Amino acid sequence: MAVGTAANDRIENHAVEKERNPVSPQLQASPKGRDADVKEGLASTRTQADCKKEDVAKEGERHVDFGYLSESVISTASPAMSEAGESGESSNSSVSQDAHGNVDCHSNGLLPFADLAGARRSAPEAQKGHAQVEFAALSPESPPCCCGGLQYLQEMLNYMDSYCQGMRPWQQQWVSLVESACRTALESDYKEMALVGSLALALETPGSDVDLVCVTHSPAHQVDAVTVLRKVRDILVSDSHSSGFPDGYTVLVIDDARIPILSVTTGSQVLVDLALNSHHSIQHVSWFRNVGPVPPNPPTVVQVPVLTVTLRCLKWWLRMRRIPRMKDGSLPTVAWMLLAMHVCAEQSGSFSPELLSENPLAAVLALLSAFFQRYTTVSGLDGKLQFEKGSAVSSFEQSFQKRPCHADLVIVDPESDVNLAPPMSPATHILLVHELLRARSLLKSVMSTGQCQHLHSVFQPVPEFVNSLPASASDSFDALVFLGGNGDSSCTVELVRIHSVGKMPWWQAPFLARWDMQSHLDAHIFCEQQVAGRCTFIQTKAITLSPWNFICRVETSGDEQKGLILDDEALHCMKSMKALASEMQGWAAIKSR
Incomplete structure (x- = not known):
């Protein structure tokens, strides 16, 4: 069930491009062997990524030239993939060794990315229900994993692509159903449906939702968003639309948020988020595309910039570690992306064109390491990050307000000039810095050894509700x-x-x-x-x-x-x-x- 909306056109364009330009399965190792190739690639970036705090460039306005980072590409992270849904391909555990006797990442118990849904279900089965996310942990009985960290990163990106690609038909169906409901609810006032968020920015990861904005002909201040969203909800739960969603799905209108939204969920998984006339979300997509960190719409090739892959890995880290989100009282994803762009700008001159061309994942790993290095002090998330209007020129000024035990982080929206960072409690600030420190320590080990165990731990998932506080509790x-x-x-x-x-x-x-x-x-x-x-x-x-x-x-x-x-x-x-x-x-x- 597909209609000619911009949102569905975006999804379909990705699917066609993916078919024309198949993703290469993995980076080619040099004749020296896989481990030698990985360590050589890491060595060229280690000095910059592991710099001490006093070696970090002084803050102030810096002209960002994404140059090489925007032009260099990786054929492993296609922007074609979507984020919604919980379907995956099963992988059989097996032990294999290379010519040097190293145990491959797919050795028994060492699956770097477990099948999220068990065996792949047929289309009718997938329509009936939505699988919950499950991940394999390192097994103490398994042989140690000696594959390179870059190969692990490669396989992680391939896994995300494969997973998200399998969700494309369901996403198209959900978008069509939501659009149909909006057209019915708004009648002649319906103007268009815009795809925003991670899918629009090529930052999709398994398990994320599809973010949509319905735009009306009437100005936003003349439209009662809550009333419209409730009409859309009633239509989505009717018999005419319910068969297109998984069994047990719910449609909730959150009307006490700063921006009212409609969420379609199944279990604890959000499938679709819909907002009405949320023009700032549309502006964010335009801004990211204009300044260069994400591919154009539609992408001309499957390959995407190194910076895009770095941001995508960061988003996967946020998801795996259950970092609290804006609705929980922490930073929105877009704020994390802007913080990362600022760091990547600091590192943009550190990589040679040869490295970015021959070993781009080494650059991705170095940028990730630099990001975690940059913000891992209690004052790292205390200050004001600001981008010049319509450009990627950024500055970060330290805060000097007198609030004991509080960090005052301001991230100015590049388009609207409002602060994207809500006030954070000291407890939340401590949790964020602790997680950043943990990742920095593990990435330093990856950069020094080139092995994947520590990189696996960087993205090691935590239980779903560890960083969430329930609104009611039957047990202590x-x-x-x-x-x-x-x-x-x-x-x-x-x-x-x-x-x-x-x-x-x-x-x-x-x-x-x-x-x-x-x-x-x-x-x-x-x-x-x-x-x-x-x-x-x-x-x-x-x-x-x-x-x-x-x-x-x-x-x-x-x-x-x-x-x-x-x-x-x-x-x-x-x-x-x-x-x-x-x-x-x-x-x-x-x-x-």
Whole structure:
């Protein structure tokens, strides 16, 4: 079911181009062997990517010349692929070795990207339901993986392409159904349907939604968006449209957001997001295309710029690590993309045309490493990022406001001049910096060894609700929270057990936003003690918190009477966050002088 809308034309153009220009399966290794080729490629970029903080160029206005980054291309990350849906191809585990005896990434238990939906389903089966995302973890019984980090990156991009390509027919169907409902609801006032977001920017990853904007002939201020979206919802759940979506799908109008949206979901997966007259989203797509970090529309070849691939990998990291999004009270994806573009501009002169032509994935890896290097201090996400109107010239100015334990990040929208970065709680700030630090440390190991284990860990998925706070809780759960920072009180991170959640009466979402200081969390603090030579957390005082204090959930063992025990990874996470809170306290004191 396809119609001639711009959104569906965009999708179909990608599919045709993909068929004409098949994606090359992998980078060709040099005669020296795969590991030698990988290490040689990394060596040429290691110095720049691993520079120390004092070696980073001074901030201020810099003229961005994406030059080589925009012209160099990789044939592994096609902009043709879409983000919505949960269908995938199954892969059989097998152990294989190359001529040097290295175990390939597809060795048993070491699948770098597990099949998201098990075996591929037939079209009728796919229409009935939407598979949930599942990922394979490293198996301790499996032989060590010795393949190169660049090959892992290559396979990751190929996997994303294959997965997204398989979703193309369903996306076309969903877009057609939503467009049909909008035409019916608006009648003569319907003007057009625009594809925006990651799919329009060639930054699609498996499991993301399709973002649409319905534009009316009437000016936006004359259209009641909520009323129109509710009419569209009623049409989408009617018998005439329901058969085109997976079983158990829901259509929700979120009318208490800054911009009302309609979301079509199945389970916890968002299939389509629809907004009405959201012109700034359309402007974002135009701006990204005009300044060069994404391919034109439609792309003339399957190959895409190195910068586009870098942004796509960053988006995959955001998804795999469950980094809180704007609706959770954190940064929107477009803000992350702009932060990355600023760093890539700093690195744009570091790569020779020969490297970008012969080993472009080495440049992608170096740009990723530079990004995580750039923002991994508590003051890294404190300041104002601004782009000149209509260009990629950017500047980042450090903030000097006097707010203890708070970061003040401003990311100016290149088109509308509004701030894209909502106010972040210190707890959210600590979580973001911790994740950035983790990725930086792992990427440094990748750059020095050329092996893929650490790169696998960079994108290692975390459980779905680890960084999300439920709006209701039938059982107690454990979490790390940020305490202090008000007045003269010190900043710290503590382990708590949350017994009950009391949300604001008007709040409808199944999660609580991190900016929320009115909902309450009834909890007990567990303080660290050494019991029988082991780090144990003993229950102490009761405390009332808010979502503003929430960092993330953690799994514990033990009980409240004898004490709770964190595993090594969770304990390391807590100590790292405590150190960040302490650094934030000292940094805030310096700023206030």
